[in-house]
Amino acid sequence: DAMVIQNPRYQVTQFGKPVTLSCSQTLNHNVMYWYQQKSSQAPKLLFHYYDKDFNNEADTPDNFQSRRPNTSFCFLDIRSPGLGDAAMYLCATSRGGQGQWNEQFFGPGTRLTVL
Amino acid sequence: ELKVEQNPLFLSMQEGKNYTIYCNYSTTSDRLYWYRQDPGKSLESLFVLLSNGAVKQEGRLMASLDTKARLSTLHITAAVHDLSATYFCAVVTWTGNQFYFGTGTSLTVIP
Numbered sequence: 001d002a003m004v005i006q007n008p009r010y011q012v013t014q015f016g017k018p019v020t021l022s023c024s025q026t027l028n029h030n031v032m033y034w035y036q037q038k039s040s041q042a043p044k045l046l047f048h049y050y051d052k053d054f055n056n057e058a059d060t061p062d063n064f065q066s067r068r069p070n071t072s073f074c075f076l077d078i079r080s081p082g083l084g085d086a087a088m089y090l091c092a093t094s095r096g097g098q099g100q101w102n103e104q105f106f107g108p109g110t111r112l113t114v115l
Numbered sequence: 116e117l118k119v120e121q122n123p124l125f126l127s128m129q130e131g132k133n134y135t136i137y138c139n140y141s142t143t144s145d146r147l148y149w150y151r152q153d154p155g156k157s158l159e160s161l162f163v164l165l166s167n168g169a170v171k172q173e174g175r176l177m178a179s180l181d182t183k184a185r186l187s188t189l190h191i192t193a194a195v196h197d198l199s200a201t202y203f204c205a206v207v208t209w210t211g212n213q214f215y216f217g218t219g220t221s222l223t224v225i226p
Contacts, residue, residue, distance in 0.1 A: 031212055042203060042216040043158070050212055090157060096212055104148065104205075104214055106158045 003027070004107035006091050012113045013081050021076040021110045023091030030096035032074040033104070034066060037088045049074060050096055078112075086114045117142045119206050121217040128194050128224055136220045138187040138204035147187045148205045148214070149178050158203065162189075194224045 005024045013019040023032065031050050035043035047056045049068045063085070065077040078085055091107040118141040128134050138147070146165055150158040162171040164180035164187060171178050175198065177190045187204055204217040 033214070040219075040221075042219050045213065045215065048212060055212070092214075094212070094214075102146075102207070103160065103163055105160070109157045111155075 004091060004093055004105050006089075006107035006110050008110060009108060010111050010113070012115060013078075014115050015083065016080045019078050019081055019112070021078075021089050021091075021112070023074045023076070023107055024072050025091075025093045025105075025107075026072070027093055027105060028071060029093035029105075030071075031094045032068060033092040033094070034064075034074070034076050035090040035092065036085075037090055037109075039087075043090055046076070081112070081114045083114050086112055088112075117206065117208065117215050119204060119215050119217040121202075121204060121220050123220060124218060126220055126222045128191070128222070130195055130224055130226055131193050133193065134191050136189040136191070136202055136222075138189070138217050140185050140187075140204075140206045140215075140217075142185075142206070142208070144182070144185075144206045144208070146207045147180050148207070149187070149189055150203045150205065150216075152201045152203065152219075154201075161202075189220075191222075194222075196224045196226065198222060199224045 007022045033048040034046045037043040046060045068074045088109045088111050090109045092104045094104045095102050120139045149161040152158050162178040167182040169180045175192045180187045201219050201221045203219050205214045
């Protein structure tokens with residue numbers, strides 16, 4: 001089945017120790033997104049790629065970086081995690097553009113704990 | 116700045132009752148999405164509303180969109196415990212690539 005996969009599902013890191021979260025998709029979608037969701041809050045868009053074109057939200061901290069080496073994979077790098085970065089990180093994909101069926105599909109999420 | 120607001124933020128309702136969740140947004144958009152999220156889980160797509168006046172129904176949930184009023188509603192009919200979850204609406208920018216989520220409505224259905 002076509003899907004959005006995130007690894008790992010749970011990640012524990014130490015304060016200041018770099019961490020990378022992974023997302024892959026079999027939908028062949030053009031757009032991949034990273035969201036941060038803290039407890040009892042709405043998902044917050046960090047950035048998205050339209051193909052290789054990177055789009056950063058204005059208020060995304062520099063501590064967060066992303067890479068998309070090919071259509072299928074996208075990575076979220078947190079260079080120096082702080083306690084405030086503990087959250088659920090959601091990856092999503094969409095076909096992109098203004099098409100009628102441009103729906104967003106979410107992966108299961110990675111829950112990040114910072115010690 | 117695009118704003119998407121939902122109300123109420125918290126909703127506790129008895130089984131069998133009806134209620135409506137409202138989603139207001141601040142920019143022009145002709146597409147709106149509703150999602151459900153269970154605790155500790157990812158988001159599950161419920162409805163995609165693509166035009167003014169669109170109405171979609173699935174089971175006890177019905178969603179509608181009024182693009183002129185920049186308002187969407189999610190109506191719950193005869194609530195059951197299984198509907199307890201957090202519900203988010205999301206609006207897409209004109210490019211079609213950026214999704215912005217509402218504040219969420221945490222629904223609890225009590226016997």
